[in-house]
Amino acid sequence: MELDFLPIPLTWILLALLPVLFYLYAIRPQQLLKKMGVPHPSPLPIIGNMHQTMKNGVWNPDAQVKKMKEFGAVSGVYMGRTPYVTISDPEMLREVFVKQFHKFTNRAATGMSLNVKPQCRMLTDLVDEDWKNVRSTVSPAFSGGKLKQMAGAMNTCANMLLENLGKSAEKKESFDAKELTSGFTTDVIARTAFGLEVDSQRNPQDPFVVHTRKPFAVAFRNPLFWLFFLFPKIMKPILETFQYGFLDKDVSSFFYNVVDQVMEMRQTEGKAHGRVDFMQLMMNAHKFDEDDNKEEGMQVQGIKKALTRDDVVANGFLFFIAGYETTAHTMAFTFYNLALNQEAQDKAREEINQVMENRELVDYEAVNKMTYLEMCINETLRMYAPASGVVRVSSDEVKMKWLTIPKGMNVIVPILGIHNDPERWPEPKKFIPERFTKEEREKRDPYDWLPFGAGPRNCIGMRLALMELKVGLAKVLMKYRIVTGPDTDIPLKIMKFKQFPTPENGIKLRAELLQPGGD
Structure with missing residues (x-):
């Protein structure tokens, strides 16, 4: 093809432009980190460093530590053409999480999040004022007063945990710790969040259990x-x-139906029942108006606008899936650590027995006195943090130390790398609960331990998770000694392509009754 006024064919002109267009689209965007002075591995056009990310996997502490050692406390990576800055420097983390939080409120850039319901209405995906409104609505569900009222339900679920564990102990058989703890945490969340009597420990095929345990379709x-x-x-x-x-369509549909049924049931019951669980707070905000907000027992502080049905469904699902999975993993790994460290288990049991003397219920006041048990949990969270990292996005230009972060930049905090950094944690592969004594914590920077994140956008369910863990662990340790068996993997082989720390062969342990023939 030729044009009369052109001395050369148009095809040749287009061919000459292709390299320029390729450079502008695929290579030029990958110059930003270099201009910022941020060290990073060399990216490939279009895909960036995604080939290396896929090779390393998601849950891989050694890969994060290696990158920190090679590139320092500030480094970069390209996910496709999108740059990310990875920060592990404690002073900079303080800026991100607290001092300049107003510029790092959101978890994802607008262009990297989908406006698809119900996912886009989850607390983790919400931005700016939307996030503040829903967060202020949900926060009261995790107050000390509310947690005190949840102790009874937690103890009931823990008794069922003991019953299931007892079956394995009687037969002198191994049990899969994660399967056991998943049933416990599922029942606890169903009762404390939704007021539902879901007995997943006896009936793992319950529709509620099946749907909430379906994986996200986000797999690699x-x-x-x-x-x-x-x-x-x-x-x-x-x-x-x-x-x-x-998110699996069946899961979305199922949760919409569950929420509708619970809301209809609660509306039929009326306000006199005075429920204070997560679902009731969401419902109060869903039907929020001035008169409702003035009634005794119905206040929801900080609400600026009513929540939609999508808000209630999305955050109900998020609360459940995040709460049951992460807590179940942590509880299972704590059992594993205590099985391998009998001296620590004995020390935790002695403390539990002292606290529980003349008590029948493992209540809110009791768990707050179990400081050594909490140290064991905290050390497990360091070793097996549920999240490999967290992301924040700058809403404006930010300056910290020598680094200038432009507006819209994604910032990654490598939790696994920080938790396994030998400079912060000598012998990081060892289980040492004493790292979390009051004296040791005072010596250490608070941003060296981040299983729940930090600052105003930290994990909203942290207090509930810790109480749930303590109740379940305390109940078990008072009655059983947890030990390893011939099928226990030592060390555990963790699958690096899973979202949460998942052992290849599960966590196989055994339980021995402390007082044979006793109650």
Whole structure:
């Protein structure tokens, strides 16, 4: 093809432009980290460093420590054409989480989040005023007063945990710690959050249990996930047009039905029942108006606008899936650590027995006195943190130390790397609860331990999770000694491509009755 006024064919002109266009699209965006002075591995055009990320996996402490050692406390990486800055320096983390939090309020850039319900209404995905409104609504569910009222339900679920554990102990058989603890945490969350009597420990095929344990479709095998990461500007409008999210459709539909049924039941019961659980707080905010907000027992502080049905469903699901899975993992790994460290187990049991003398219920006041047990949990959270890292996005230009972070930059905090840094934690692979004595904590920077994040956007369910863990562990340790068996993997082989720390062969342990023939 030729144009009369051009001395050369148009085809040749277009071919000459292709390298320029390729540079502008695929290579030029990958110059930003270099301009910022941030060290990083060399990226490939278009895919950036995603090939290395896929090789390292998601839950891989050694890979994070290696990168920190190679590139320092501040480094970078490209996910496709999108740059991320990784920060592990404690002073800088203080800026991100607290001092300049107003510039790091959000977890994801607008272009990297999908406006697909119900996921986009989850507390983890909400931004700015939307996040503040829902956070202020949900926060009262985790106050000390509310936790005190949840102790009875937790103890009931823990008694069922003991019953199931007893079956394995009688037969002198191994049990899978994660399967056992998943049933316990599922029942606790169902009761304390929704007021539902879900007996997953006896009936693991209960529809509620089956649907809430279905994995997200975000797995590495989903090509749409990678296309979205590589070409967000192209894929975002397409996925949103078809309302395609990375949450199983069956799970969404099931949870909408559950929430509708619970809301209808609660409305039929009326306000006289005075429920104070998570679901009731969401419902109060859902039907919020001035008159409701003035009635005794119905106040929800800080609400600026009513929550939608999508808000209630999304955060109900988030509360459940995040609470049961992460807490179950932590509890299972704590059993494992105590089985391998009998001296620590004996010390924890002695403390529990002292606290529980003349008490029948492992209540809120009791668990707050179990300081050594909490040290064991904290050390387990250091070794097996549920989240490999957290992300924050700058809403404005930020200056900290020598680094200037531009608006819209993604900042990663490498939790696993920080928790396994030998300079912060000598012999990081060893289970040493004494790292969390009051004296040791005072010596250490608070940003060296981040299983729940930090600052105003930390894990909202932290206090509930710790209480739940203590109740379950205390009940078990008062009656059983947890030991290893011939099928226990030492050390555990963790699958690096899972979202949470997941052992290849499970966590196989055994339980021995402390007082044979006793109650």
